Amino acid sequence: MSEEKKLTPRSKDFSEWYNDVIMRAELADYSPVRGCMVIRPRGYRIWELMQQALDGMFKETGHENAYFPLFIPQHFLAKEADHVEGFAPQLAVVTHGGGKELEEPLIVRPTSETIIYSMLAKWIQSWRDLPLLINQWANVVRWELRTRLFLRTTEFLWQEGHTAHATDQEAEQEAQMILRLYRRFMEEWMAMPVLTGRKTDSERFADALRTYACEALMQDNRALQAGTSHNLGQNFAKAFDVTFQTADGGLDHVWSTSWGVSTRMIGGLIMTHGDDAGMVCPPRLAQWQVVLVPIYKTDEERAATFEAAQRITRELKQAGIRAYADLREGLKPGAKYFEWEMRGAPLRLELGPRDLANNSAMMARRSGGKKEPLPLDGLAARLTVELEAMQRSLFDAALARREANSIRGATKAVLLEKMAGDGGGGFVYGGYCGSPTCEAEIKQQTKATVRVLPDEEFRSPTTPERCLWCDSPSVTEAVWAKAY
Amino acid sequence: MSEEKKLTPRSKDFSEWYNDVIMRAELADYSPVRGCMVIRPRGYRIWELMQQALDGMFKETGHENAYFPLFIPQHFLAKEADHVEGFAPQLAVVTHGGGKELEEPLIVRPTSETIIYSMLAKWIQSWRDLPLLINQWANVVRWELRTRLFLRTTEFLWQEGHTAHATDQEAEQEAQMILRLYRRFMEEWMAMPVLTGRKTDSERFADALRTYACEALMQDNRALQAGTSHNLGQNFAKAFDVTFQTADGGLDHVWSTSWGVSTRMIGGLIMTHGDDAGMVCPPRLAQWQVVLVPIYKTDEERAATFEAAQRITRELKQAGIRAYADLREGLKPGAKYFEWEMRGAPLRLELGPRDLANNSAMMARRSGGKKEPLPLDGLAARLTVELEAMQRSLFDAALARREANSIRGATKAVLLEKMAGDGGGGFVYGGYCGSPTCEAEIKQQTKATVRVLPDEEFRSPTTPERCLWCDSPSVTEAVWAKAY
Numbered sequence A, B: 001m002s003e004e005k006k007l008t009p010r011s012k013d014f015s016e017w018y019n020d021v022i023m024r025a026e027l028a029d030y031s032p033v034r035g036c037m038v039i040r041p042r043g044y045r046i047w048e049l050m051q052q053a054l055d056g057m058f059k060e061t062g063h064e065n066a067y068f069p070l071f072i073p074q075h076f077l078a079k080e081a082d083h084v085e086g087f088a089p090q091l092a093v094v095t096h097g098g099g100k101e102l103e104e105p106l107i108v109r110p111t112s113e114t115i116i117y118s119m120l121a122k123w124i125q126s127w128r129d130l131p132l133l134i135n136q137w138a139n140v141v142r143w144e145l146r147t148r149l150f151l152r153t154t155e156f157l158w159q160e161g162h163t164a165h166a167t168d169q170e171a172e173q174e175a176q177m178i179l180r181l182y183r184r185f186m187e188e189w190m191a192m193p194v195l196t197g198r199k200t201d202s203e204r205f206a207d208a209l210r211t212y213a214c215e216a217l218m219q220d221n222r223a224l225q226a227g228t229s230h231n232l233g234q235n236f237a238k239a240f241d242v243t244f245q246t247a248d249g250g251l252d253h254v255w256s257t258s259w260g261v262s263t264r265m266i267g268g269l270i271m272t273h274g275d276d277a278g279m280v281c282p283p284r285l286a287q288w289q290v291v292l293v294p295i296y297k298t299d300e301e302r303a304a305t306f307e308a309a310q311r312i313t314r315e316l317k318q319a320g321i322r323a324y325a326d327l328r329e330g331l332k333p334g335a336k337y338f339e340w341e342m343r344g345a346p347l348r349l350e351l352g353p354r355d356l357a358n359n360s361a362m363m364a365r366r367s368g369g370k371k372e373p374l375p376l377d378g379l380a381a382r383l384t385v386e387l388e389a390m391q392r393s394l395f396d397a398a399l400a401r402r403e404a405n406s407i408r409g410a411t412k413a414v415l416l417e418k419m420a421g422d423g424g425g426g427f428v429y430g431g432y433c434g435s436p437t438c439e440a441e442i443k444q445q446t447k448a449t450v451r452v453l454p455d456e457e458f459r460s461p462t463t464p465e466r467c468l469w470c471d472s473p474s475v476t477e478a479v480w481a482k483a484y
Helices: A014-024 A041-060 A080-088 A113-123 A170-190 A235-241 A264-273 A299-318 A333-343 A354-358 A377-404 A414-418 A436-446 B013-023 B040-062 B081-090 B113-123 B166-189 B235-239 B265-271 B298-318 B333-343 B353-356 B379-404 B411-420 B436-446
Strands: A029-030 A038-039 A069-075 A094-099 A100-108 A134-141 A155-165 A195-198 A208-217 A223-233 A243-245 A250-255 A255-263 A288-294 A323-325 A347-351 A360-365 A372-375 A427-432 A448-456 A476-481 B029-030 B037-039 B071-073 B092-097 B099-106 B132-141 B156-166 B193-199 B209-218 B223-233 B243-245 B252-255 B255-262 B291-296 B323-325 B347-351 B360-367 B372-375 B425-431 B449-454 B476-479
Touching: A014 B436, A029 B113, A038 A041, A041 A134, A041 A155, A041 A264, A069 A223, A069 B436, A080 A476, A094 B099, A094 B132, A113 A155, A113 B029, A155 A170, A170 A195, A170 A208, A170 A223, A170 A255, A208 A448, A208 A476, A223 A235, A223 A264, A235 A255, A235 A264, A255 A264, A255 B243, A264 A377, A299 A323, A299 A347, A299 A354, A299 A377, A333 A347, A333 B037, A333 B132, A347 A354, A347 A377, A347 B013, A354 B255, A360 A377, A372 A377, A372 B449, A377 A414, A414 A436, A414 B166, A427 A448, A427 B113, A436 B193, A436 B379, A448 B040, A448 B425, B013 B029, B013 B113, B013 B255, B037 B040, B040 B132, B040 B166, B040 B265, B071 B092, B099 B291, B113 B132, B113 B235, B156 B166, B166 B193, B166 B347, B193 B333, B209 B379, B209 B449, B223 B235, B223 B265, B255 B265, B265 B379, B291 B333, B298 B323, B298 B353, B298 B379, B333 B347, B347 B379, B353 B360, B360 B379, B372 B379, B372 B425, B411 B425, B425 B449
Parallel strands: A288 A323, A288 A347, B291 B323, B291 B347
Antiparallel strands: A029 A038, A069 A100, A094 A100, A094 B092, A134 A155, A155 A255, A195 A208, A195 A448, A208 A223, A223 A255, A243 A250, A347 A360, A360 A372, A427 A476, A448 A476, B029 B037, B071 B099, B092 B099, B132 B156, B156 B255, B193 B209, B193 B449, B209 B223, B223 B255, B243 B252, B347 B360, B360 B372, B425 B476, B449 B476
């Protein structure tokens, strides 16, 4: 744990750096089950803080949590044709239970639309029961051949929202409201700027009318799809016969949405802010926002600095700051600094005898810059300001990096140039004719896909007039990138 | 939802009453997957409140949350002989993944000791890594032939704590500390009194040195095992070779514990406090602690009572009370009262024009008694006191009921009489020789089992001298009951 072994630098091998950070910061570990990961306490704490924030936002917007079975009868998946086709290669199948072969195999949920709609059919009778706004925090399983910690694992943790509405319009509003909610969470909590917009048909959830997504740009200039929100129209309602009596006495199928974000976001957090010293955690999602390290030589100094570290930790906690005093003995201060930098703790306070004599502590910011002595009087207020400033500055830096790696009004030549080679990437904005042929050709030749047809606030001042690939008239602006 | 159909009375059929309450209060529902339930939002909210309280208690005592894979390689279970024997008939087995038959089947976790110990073997090197205190909130699967909502389902939600220690003594202290923590949660939050104590060998977790349990007495006089805590000794450490370097340079296997409570507790909550009008929810676990119902005839009265209900709800929320204004139109106040009684909301405030004119509201307690007008001034403070009083009085009533249905110093004749017939039950304290033969005979003839060898604070002033069954010398006092 305390060996001061340097990480693989990002510039040398980003992917190895990413794995190194996760292992060395003890965020997660490989498990003996192929494709499944173990989320260790330091990683899980980030997930808990994410959950708390998101759950509050879901509840504020009227959603309630529920829990549906892990298992789905096999024939349910076949009820929605696109659904079974999309997931068939990824399913884990339970064939035996209680010592016997099952009459019908059970699927371990890859997502819960089918089991949920079978229940909605029972619960929804009239327009008075609508909208029905449900969320579930759960584990899901999608068999993966090539896995990466947090980004793509056979089992992962997520939330899946499922809502039913009386009209198409309400479902559309919900899907878009959730997209904005996700964006707000990612920007305000993760300090990770995202583009939002609609997916093309080839990239949308097969069962959806429209899929919306949040896309972030990682430090290696590849895009990460960090959350999706689907307007499902009446597809599942029809497959599971979920009808309701309308206010004027008619009968209609409900209109529905589903949306989700997962532990994949932790991967996004690492690849957005991390540096060659390890994880950099935005203060709002940090297990410990301030870590105190006592510095001493004599027993007397040890007693005084420990006492001060504990007292200050208590005071900071009372002020709502997640503070931790690292009082391990037999470990030098430098080794502790190294560890807490690896783990991404936003602020460090060094407390030595000379600091105490001056009634101050030396503050170091994980995001860089000179150390600074802070008076102990009014410390909590000052650190609160520091943490807020760091939260903002991490976002600003990530935004600046994204914009520096985005290009607008791109031509075919620019797209080819930007995507060339393993190091190529970034967000490339350009005109798009809407043809799946162009989309497929671009993907084949550059590995780039349309990440989104951007929402209004992300569009270029003037929409490009021609498709950057085939030069036919453009129907929309699109953003291409190589994606995780 | 609003049909005012009466519940089956408890006295007529307790089991049917129980199912009725769950369905009518919309706590849970049967699912299309055999043995699995759906936890509906009103039931899940109780679970969330339970989780919050317990999670805080676990963290205060130094535990951290983590997440381990859902799947366990089949050969892991065989590493601990008693473990595989205990769980074999209850396993769900994944044989196919990603469209192919697996080389080795995967077990859906019935509990996570094996997968967790395989990781601990990697993480623990030295005494400095101990104690390691981990908890996991997760779903687990145990195939059940006869299921009951919340009490026994094939899939259920729980927390499972897993800790590793340097000494036998520390592991024992942890197992007992958690037992006390569970008791505190059940008594202070669920208002459900429990006996604590040790299990006999026939009732303990097969892999444990010692199993401790919390046992509550339901209104039908049957016992519910509401939580267990196991001292696992070195059994799993040896099976998975989890060793550590001791402080004096030696090598030893870790000593470990595991402990869990589950959604079963929601069943206990219902069967402890419910009455013939439905659920009675202790305030600390109630989704809505206070429900406001406006009463009006004219449009003017409607506007005034709605405005007041909303304003008061805001004020109560600011004071930390979970308050809800039921502003549904087209539903009479009486129908709303009926519903909220079914759902167990602790306090109801009725707001009519006359109440408003008097600057007051009419309060009704779910636990019974006369309605009472309360001045709106100082309402939040008054309701806070009411809620605390109800929390206490529910506990007191449950404790009085349990004690009225407990008998100490029982003879064989008394045990037989108390357990006779379907209606028989209660806690029967008596001397026990410690022989599995007596235990088995008693179970066969009365259906009663030893729930616990009670902890000191629950023991009778003098330990009975003879076994109530065989009349040999008693080695301990035991508590018998018929159990869920």
